[in-house]
Amino acid sequence: MPLAAQGDDPGTALAGYVEAFVNGLVQAGVRHACACPGSRSTPLLLALRRHPAVRLWMHLDERSAAFFALGIAKAGREPVAVISTSGTAALNFAPAVAEARQGRVPLLVLTADRPHELRGVGANQTMDQIGLYGSAVKRFVELALPEGGAHLRRYAGATAARAAALAAATPAGPVHINMPFREPLVPAPRADAEAGALLDLAITHTERRPTPDQTLALLERLSLERGLIVCGPQGDPDFPAVIAELAAALSMPVLADPLSQVRCGPHAREHVIDGYDAFLRDPAVAGALRPRVVLRFGATPTSRPLLDFLGDASIEQIVVTDEDGWNDPTLSAAAALHTDARSLCEALLAAAAAKGGRGGSPEWVGRWRIAAAAGREAVAETLSEEGVLSEPQAVMRIAAALPDGATFFAGNSLPVRDIDGFFPRRRAAVRFLGQRGVSGIDGVVSAALGAAAVGEGPLVLLIGDLSLYHDMNGLLAAREREVNATVVLLNNDGGGIFSFLPQATAVEHFEELFGTPHGLDFARVAELYGLAHTRARDVASFDVALAGSLRSAGVQLIEVPSDREANAALHRRLWSAAGARARAALAAEGCL
Numbered sequence: 001m002p003l004a005a006q007g008d009d010p011g012t013a014l015a016g017y018v019e020a021f022v023n024g025l026v027q028a029g030v031r032h033a034c035a036c037p038g039s040r041s042t043p044l045l046l047a048l049r050r051h052p053a054v055r056l057w058m059h060l061d062e063r064s065a066a067f068f069a070l071g072i073a074k075a076g077r078e079p080v081a082v083i084s085t086s087g088t089a090a091l092n093f094a095p096a097v098a099e100a101r102q103g104r105v106p107l108l109v110l111t112a113d114r115p116h117e118l119r120g121v122g123a124n125q126t127m128d129q130i131g132l133y134g135s136a137v138k139r140f141v142e143l144a145l146p147e148g149g150a151h152l153r154r155y156a157g158a159t160a161a162r163a164a165a166l167a168a169a170t171p172a173g174p175v176h177i178n179m180p181f182r183e184p185l186v187p188a189p190r191a192d193a194e195a196g197a198l199l200d201l202a203i204t205h206t207e208r209r210p211t212p213d214q215t216l217a218l219l220e221r222l223s224l225e226r227g228l229i230v231c232g233p234q235g236d237p238d239f240p241a242v243i244a245e246l247a248a249a250l251s252m253p254v255l256a257d258p259l260s261q262v263r264c265g266p267h268a269r270e271h272v273i274d275g276y277d278a279f280l281r282d283p284a285v286a287g288a289l290r291p292r293v294v295l296r297f298g299a300t301p302t303s304r305p306l307l308d309f310l311g312d313a314s315i316e317q318i319v320v321t322d323e324d325g326w327n328d329p330t331l332s333a334a335a336a337l338h339t340d341a342r343s344l345c346e347a348l349l350a351a352a353a354a355k356g357g358r359g360g361s362p363e364w365v366g367r368w369r370i371a372a373a374a375g376r377e378a379v380a381e382t383l384s385e386e387g388v389l390s391e392p393q394a395v396m397r398i399a400a401a402l403p404d405g406a407t408f409f410a411g412n413s414l415p416v417r418d419i420d421g422f423f424p425r426r427r428a429a430v431r432f433l434g435q436r437g438v439s440g441i442d443g444v445v446s447a448a449l450g451a452a453a454v455g456e457g458p459l460v461l462l463i464g465d466l467s468l469y470h471d472m473n474g475l476l477a478a479r480e481r482e483v484n485a486t487v488v489l490l491n492n493d494g495g496g497i498f499s500f501l502p503q504a505t506a507v508e509h510f511e512e513l514f515g516t517p518h519g520l521d522f523a524r525v526a527e528l529y530g531l532a533h534t535r536a537r538d539v540a541s542f543d544v545a546l547a548g549s550l551r552s553a554g555v556q557l558i559e560v561p562s563d564r565e566a567n568a569a570l571h572r573r574l575w576s577a578a579g580a581r582a583r584a585a586l587a588a589e590g591c592l
Contacts, residue, residue, distance in 0.1 A: 020156045021044070022044075036083075037064050066109075070446075070450065101437065108164050112180075142178045145182060170340070209343045223250070227295070230301060233301075269427070274425045277420055284586075289368060290314070291314045298334075302420040320344060321338055389537065397546065398423075404428050408423075415463060442510050445463065449485060451554035452544065464503065468487075491562060496564045498510070525557075
């Protein structure tokens with residue numbers, strides 16, 4: 001196989017080939033790339049660093065780099081590249097790749113590799129990288145070895161552009177390109193302008209839209225009394241306004257997971273219901289609010305009580321998804337519509353207007369509002385009576401402090417559940433981000449800082465102690481990248497979520513197997529990475545620290561100490577109070 005063509009020496013051929021590849025990425029919308037040092041990836045790193053349209057973010061840890069890239073892609077809703085050298089470095093991308101797949105994040109995974117003749121012969125730092133991430137990626141491509149000539153440069157650019165476009169296409173997800181390089185690994189400078197020219201390629205994105213027959217049939221089913229809309233995590237910024245309009249037209253309440261972007265914002269929120277995680281735990285309240293038909297958008301909602309509520313076999317549930325699958329872990333949905341969510345809402349609105357009528361019942365929406373208002377009041381009163389800084393109280397204080405244009409990044413395990421349970425609907429345009437694809441606790445710090453690096457407003461990350469421990473390496477990006485963010489650490493010294501599960505009372509050696517106390521001093525962690533640290537002991541000190549951090553540059557770590565058993569007991573009191581107050585309010589209105 002020739003190493004060069006048309007008179008190109010290997011270094012010059014490599015330069016033109018890799019430059020064309022990077023130009024293809026840029027044409028398809030790639031503006032950011034994250035990478036770690038490595039020899040075999042040298043050609044790609046140099047080309048990315050030299051390109052004026054790409055910002056290259058260097059990291060020391062591949063896992064952190066991949067999650068940082070994922071955070072940028074989430075915040076910017078655009079494809080982001082992450083680059084590794086050959087060998088086990090690429091394996092460290094796997095958790096972020098899995099999250100990108102199930103979280104529908106456009107991640108472009110570029111792994112450098114040895115050439116074919118060095119594979120399987122004992123060459124150092126060499127392993128099988130073909131199909132490395134299996135079904136976790138939308139597509140795997142093994143790039144041809146670099147050679148000279150315009151046709152190979154066009155091939156490299158076209159492959160890059162199409163891969164980035166595929167990563168961004170609905171449903172978004174990761175695409176893996178394995179890139180073998182022979183030595184020499186340092187490209188020679190090119191004098192000609194051809195390699196720098198953008199390719200004339202057609203990059204298109206297509207969306208499936210509902211047919212008129214589908215729209216009319218669905219509208220008939222939604223015209224029944226006692227309809228309900230459920231919105232799980234999704235990222236379309238134009239979706240909240242259209243779903244609010246549809247809810248008003250059909251007189252349907254909207255149960256909005258914060259990560260749906262529907263709970264907060266300047267759109268109409270009269271039909272948006274919050275606090276359902278607490279009051280739906282009460283059987284009498286859940287019975288009084290049982291719908292006949294549910295239209296569900298987005299990924300699976302966070303709330304377990306909501307999922308249990310939707311698991312009732314008597315409820316007709318219709319799941320709207322943009323992928324060929326059933327997004328229904330309760331296995332209770334009657335149908336799945338594979339179509340673009342916003343387009344479906346617009347079609348339903350047009351069909352309802354053509355019919356000249358409005359469906360549903362205002363009394364039905366009012367019933368949900370009564371329960372939500374009563375539950376909200378009970379939670380606020382109970383927390384006020386407690387008079388201490390707690391994990392739920394921290395969420396409510398953050399909710400009160402976040403300004404328009406802020407981003408709230410939800411850590412997994414307990415933090416995202418508390419945000420769902422206690423963050424009220426607000427007019428402020430707060431954007432919610434998280435990692436609910438695979439819902440792991442790894443890489444959360446890196447992803448949040450990646451989102452902060454490209455965001456415009458302040459970003460607050462709410463995270464648990466084990467999750468922060470898992471990704472302490474990600475804190476290095478805070479210092480090296482001049483990122484501005486507030487990290488609120490809920491430190492209950494271990495696996496706090498297990499205190500809410502049956503293991504807490506049914507398993508021997510609970511602390512050893514599930515509680516897993518670590519005793520880490522996070523003030524020293526902050527000192528190690530050069531971050532400001534505050535340990536908030538009460539509501540007043542927390543408010544002061546949070547307000548100061550939101551006004552400050554850099555990254556501040558605000559630690560909220562918590563006792564796991566006391567936290568679990570407090571949650572149960574809050575749920576009980578919300579359910580009892582909602583039950584009494586519904587009974588007073590004759591709804592029970």
